[in-house]
Amino acid sequence: MSVNKVILVGNLGKDPELRYTASGTAVCNFSIATTESYKDRDGNRQEKTEWHNIVVWRQLAEICGKYLAKGKQIYIEGKLQTRKWEDRDGNPRYTTEIVADQMQMLGRAGDDNSAGPRREPRQEPSMNQSPPQNNYDNVQFNPDDDIPF
Amino acid sequence: MSVNKVILVGNLGKDPELRYTASGTAVCNFSIATTESYKDRDGNRQEKTEWHNIVVWRQLAEICGKYLAKGKQIYIEGKLQTRKWEDRDGNPRYTTEIVADQMQMLGRAGDDNSAGPRREPRQEPSMNQSPPQNNYDNVQFNPDDDIPF
Amino acid sequence: MSVNKVILVGNLGKDPELRYTASGTAVCNFSIATTESYKDRDGNRQEKTEWHNIVVWRQLAEICGKYLAKGKQIYIEGKLQTRKWEDRDGNPRYTTEIVADQMQMLGRAGDDNSAGPRREPRQEPSMNQSPPQNNYDNVQFNPDDDIPF
Amino acid sequence: MSVNKVILVGNLGKDPELRYTASGTAVCNFSIATTESYKDRDGNRQEKTEWHNIVVWRQLAEICGKYLAKGKQIYIEGKLQTRKWEDRDGNPRYTTEIVADQMQMLGRAGDDNSAGPRREPRQEPSMNQSPPQNNYDNVQFNPDDDIPF
DNA sequence: TTTT
DNA sequence: TTTT
Numbered sequence: 001m002s003v004n005k006v007i008l009v010g011n012l013g014k015d016p017e018l019r020y021t022a023s024g025t026a027v028c029n030f031s032i033a034t035t036e037s038y039k040d041r042d043g044n045r046q047e048k049t050e051w052h053n054i055v056v057w058r059q060l061a062e063i064c065g066k067y068l069a070k071g072k073q074i075y076i077e078g079k080l081q082t083r084k085w086e087d088r089d090g091n092p093r094y095t096t097e098i099v100a101d102q103m104q105m106l107g108r109a110g111d112d113n114s115a116g117p118r119r120e121p122r123q124e125p126s127m128n129q130s131p132p133q134n135n136y137d138n139v140q141f142n143p144d145d146d147i148p149f
Numbered sequence: 150m151s152v153n154k155v156i157l158v159g160n161l162g163k164d165p166e167l168r169y170t171a172s173g174t175a176v177c178n179f180s181i182a183t184t185e186s187y188k189d190r191d192g193n194r195q196e197k198t199e200w201h202n203i204v205v206w207r208q209l210a211e212i213c214g215k216y217l218a219k220g221k222q223i224y225i226e227g228k229l230q231t232r233k234w235e236d237r238d239g240n241p242r243y244t245t246e247i248v249a250d251q252m253q254m255l256g257r258a259g260d261d262n263s264a265g266p267r268r269e270p271r272q273e274p275s276m277n278q279s280p281p282q283n284n285y286d287n288v289q290f291n292p293d294d295d296i297p298f
Numbered sequence: 299m300s301v302n303k304v305i306l307v308g309n310l311g312k313d314p315e316l317r318y319t320a321s322g323t324a325v326c327n328f329s330i331a332t333t334e335s336y337k338d339r340d341g342n343r344q345e346k347t348e349w350h351n352i353v354v355w356r357q358l359a360e361i362c363g364k365y366l367a368k369g370k371q372i373y374i375e376g377k378l379q380t381r382k383w384e385d386r387d388g389n390p391r392y393t394t395e396i397v398a399d400q401m402q403m404l405g406r407a408g409d410d411n412s413a414g415p416r417r418e419p420r421q422e423p424s425m426n427q428s429p430p431q432n433n434y435d436n437v438q439f440n441p442d443d444d445i446p447f
Numbered sequence: 448m449s450v451n452k453v454i455l456v457g458n459l460g461k462d463p464e465l466r467y468t469a470s471g472t473a474v475c476n477f478s479i480a481t482t483e484s485y486k487d488r489d490g491n492r493q494e495k496t497e498w499h500n501i502v503v504w505r506q507l508a509e510i511c512g513k514y515l516a517k518g519k520q521i522y523i524e525g526k527l528q529t530r531k532w533e534d535r536d537g538n539p540r541y542t543t544e545i546v547a548d549q550m551q552m553l554g555r556a557g558d559d560n561s562a563g564p565r566r567e568p569r570q571e572p573s574m575n576q577s578p579p580q581n582n583y584d585n586v587q588f589n590p591d592d593d594i595p596f
Numbered sequence: 597t598t599t600t
Numbered sequence: 601t602t603t604t
Contacts (some may be wrong), residue, residue, distance in 0.1 A: 013601030
């Protein structure tokens, strides 16, 4: 009885990060920027950029890790999810992410947005970054789990 | 060159809060829940509820303040916006909200989702709540501003 | 490299029609109305209703046949598809439908939009209707086919 | 109490056609293709292309007429509308179009999807084409009308 | 053909 | 941190 849907078209700010949970499930993180232009009260054109944290799981994670790169323009469809975590002082903190289940690379073949792997899919060495980076180490997925979030 | 769109169908967790900026612009805040059901690894049906903070401005804010109420099911369309604020220790904190520009009340006349004002639009007494409540007092809008965010 | 998405919230004009292809694949057809209100040049409020033909396949078709009914308000997500057929004079004709892959019943339990089967899922006796009714008799699906359209 | 929304990312099949109603309102028509790939029952990758007729009004029509061209990849957001017309034998016919209110050119500067006017906005000489081309000649709009469809 |  |  509910709908939770996000649709974004934007550009990656950095290369995506592909990782694996302890049980071997692929997860890919990256952020994309959307920019809105508007006129301020003086009639001058201004821009406002919004950054969105994207999480992708399983097969689509592998594809994102393999084909996406900094600067690429993509279409993302997914759902909003707010994740709770604790900062170093044990205080509760919340981070909102888009859990994407569809991704389309935009632009046409021949430009930087063309198909074809950009590089060897690079697995990130570790996950010691401070939040909002998720640490999935303590998540005990089976690789074939139908992960519900 | 970008798209930032959120579509939600969910139910209000509380009555909406209608306020006005110092310059008289109406702003309405409320949160809605979306619930997803899935089967866990034991095959049992589980539910996961997500809460979304909604912000509405100007005329639509007045409508939301007047017609929405706790429990009502609505359709929301808007954009994602992450707002930065400081906690009491001066640390940067971020809250993600949906700035809605379309709202539809769902359900049919005769149920609790019917049309007709639920009450006198209630203006909240103050805005001294802790974040993620936005404090718009220091925002100097003109009422007719084309507020860009 | 493309996106084809339709999102509708509207009411069924009639009970849905559930059928099966020769190979046993369930297909459900119904139409929903969306209504837009606007002001004409005299400032009078006018309404314009749009009718949308919905097609649903397989498991979701069974659900729609079982739970939907005339008047119910639903959320539909799917894709646009234009189907070519021939009228009685052999002229080519085109009908645009929404092939839905997600459906949500709206409203809350207790009203007419509540859950629970409305009746025995009724299979339509035949398909001798004139277009835009699709005649799937000559479609040779295997029940488990991953029907691509 | 309803929602009627279409979201497309696709490529123009031809240059857009910019026209004006008798009262001077700009209207732009073009079609875009979306392509879906799937595997047939033999496991072979197949493609299915869908064509969508787009109608844009007023200021956005001028922009589309000026900047869009055959082959360009765009994002379109709008609503479904089925228009009734009569064929030469006086039989009723129906054409479904997307009335777009948002358009974004995709891809990055430097490729064929770059910004900058492609040519002088070309006004089509006449509108004697057979349907589904709309003939707006008998529509009596005032240029500033808030055209409701 | 629905609904408000 | 992107892009225009």
